[in-house]
Amino acid sequence: MTRLRLALLALLLATGCVHVAPYEREDLSRSSMDASREASEVGFESHVHDAREGATGGHGSTGGGCGCN
Amino acid sequence: MRRALVRVERFVWFALLLGLCASPAWADRASGTTTGLLELRGDYYWETSTRVLAPSARLRLDLPDGLSLDGEYLLDSVTSASVAAGALTDSGFTERRNDASLGAAYEFDLGEAALALSLHGTFSKEPDYRSLSGSFGAALSLNDRASVLRLSLGYLHDDVGQVFRTGTGARPDPMGGVAGSFSENLEAFTSSAGLDQVLTPTLTASVSYDFGRVSGFLASPYRRLLLADGTRRAENHPDLRLRHTVSGRLAWYVRATHSAIHVAYRAYVDSWRIAAITPEVRLYQELGGHRTLRLRYRYYAQNRASFYKPADQYTADDTLISVDPKMSAFHSHLLGLKMMLDLSFLEHSVLESFAAATVDMNFEYIWNTNRYGDGVIASVGLRLPF
Numbered sequence: 001m002t003r004l005r006l007a008l009l010a011l012l013l014a015t016g017c018v019h020v021a022p023y024e025r026e027d028l029s030r031s032s033m034d035a036s037r038e039a040s041e042v043g044f045e046s047h048v049h050d051a052r053e054g055a056t057g058g059h060g061s062t063g064g065g066c067g068c069n
Numbered sequence: 070m071r072r073a074l075v076r077v078e079r080f081v082w083f084a085l086l087l088g089l090c091a092s093p094a095w096a097d098r099a100s101g102t103t104t105g106l107l108e109l110r111g112d113y114y115w116e117t118s119t120r121v122l123a124p125s126a127r128l129r130l131d132l133p134d135g136l137s138l139d140g141e142y143l144l145d146s147v148t149s150a151s152v153a154a155g156a157l158t159d160s161g162f163t164e165r166r167n168d169a170s171l172g173a174a175y176e177f178d179l180g181e182a183a184l185a186l187s188l189h190g191t192f193s194k195e196p197d198y199r200s201l202s203g204s205f206g207a208a209l210s211l212n213d214r215a216s217v218l219r220l221s222l223g224y225l226h227d228d229v230g231q232v233f234r235t236g237t238g239a240r241p242d243p244m245g246g247v248a249g250s251f252s253e254n255l256e257a258f259t260s261s262a263g264l265d266q267v268l269t270p271t272l273t274a275s276v277s278y279d280f281g282r283v284s285g286f287l288a289s290p291y292r293r294l295l296l297a298d299g300t301r302r303a304e305n306h307p308d309l310r311l312r313h314t315v316s317g318r319l320a321w322y323v324r325a326t327h328s329a330i331h332v333a334y335r336a337y338v339d340s341w342r343i344a345a346i347t348p349e350v351r352l353y354q355e356l357g358g359h360r361t362l363r364l365r366y367r368y369y370a371q372n373r374a375s376f377y378k379p380a381d382q383y384t385a386d387d388t389l390i391s392v393d394p395k396m397s398a399f400h401s402h403l404l405g406l407k408m409m410l411d412l413s414f415l416e417h418s419v420l421e422s423f424a425a426a427t428v429d430m431n432f433e434y435i436w437n438t439n440r441y442g443d444g445v446i447a448s449v450g451l452r453l454p455f
Contacts, residue, residue: 054345
């Protein structure tokens with residue numbers, strides 16, 4: 001747990017150290033770099049995995065929501 | 070409580086219809102400055118005992134004043150042989166789940182930063198199950214949007230019923246009663262915190278932590294166990310579950326090969342002593358000619374819940390009983406192939422209004438070591454920004 005807190009703290013501090021200007025982000029704007037474009041597909045797949053696996057999370061769900069339990 | 074849920078359900082349907090009908094009018098009033106996205110999908114899942122067909126439609130509007138509206142409808146048509154899922158006496162069936170959601174988000178300009186607040190509600194109904202959930206989200210963008218801090222809180226309330234499709238409708242021992250009298254609840258509080266960070270002009274990272282507190286009826290009303298002495302026991306899980314998930318993702322664009330590589334990892338643990346890991350890698354390869362190929366590999370492994378045992382090891386003294394395959398120790402491999410095609414070649418043709426659209430076709434196979442067995446996920450989708 002301590003390692004996790006330290007890792008999160010390091011990441012938060014990194015937000016102030018890293019600066020990539022908007023005009024340098026051409027490659028980041030490519031569709032293949034944008035995970036949010038696949039949100040609907042991820043939604044269905046998460047639903048399938050939630051109904052078949054003991055774990056959940058990482059995509060906003062923590063169980064419940066349908067009778068496929 | 071049930072009457073209140075019925076009212077909320079009617080409101081969600083009304084608001085969804087209103088939102089869908091009003092959208093073109095808003096776009097016209099804005100004289101083309103309103104943008105949005107229409108997404109149509111058809112998803113399919115197959116395994117030995119179950120088939121799911123799930124068409125869905127989603128509409129998002131981004132209004133000029135910074136407000137975004139989102140509406141989605143999904144129909145889940147499930148055909149299943151419930152005996153395969155653990156029921157002792159039931160037959161194959163087909164049932165439908167209607168799922169509608171509405172969302173609204175607004176972004177405040179804070180100078181060098183931006184704060185987006187969002188509300189989202191979902192209603193889902195099927196013959197033996199009803200679910201209502203809502204969430205609030207906040208996203209603070211810093212450093213010219215190179216850093217985004219995210220926070221979300223959610224609440225979910227489910228009504229769990231029971232439908233017997235064959236036979237007399239009598240519930241099995243030891244609980245007694247009749248099918249229509251079965252009524253249980255499930256509640257969940259969820260919270261999530263995360264950070265998206267641009268690290269270099271070709272590398273981004275995301276981390277998040279999710280916590281969920283789920284309570285109430287957490288078993289299946291259909292799964293039962295036949296003990297060695299011939300008595301039947303209904304599945305009985307603990308009525309509280311605390312779930313923790315840490316996940317991270319790196320996305321790297323390789324200019325030399327026009328490829329994007331996404332590496333993700335998820336670690337999970339809960340109060341039922343289930344621990345799981347989920348590493349995943351995705352490779353997006355631009356092929357030219359408007360085509361992108363995606364290869365995906367996902368591995369999942371978990372240990373068993375503390376109260377789970379093979380069915381033949383339960384005795385009459387056990388109070389917690391599970392015949393749920395996802396409570397067992399197992400692992401799975403998923404391998405997928407997806408092709409995405411952007412329709413920009415339609416520019417200057419009679420179908421020019423579709424030139425900004427993309428279509429995709431996806432096929433994935435799952436090798437699973439528990440009782441569910443192997444599975445297939447297939448989908449087709451259309452994304453039309455406007």
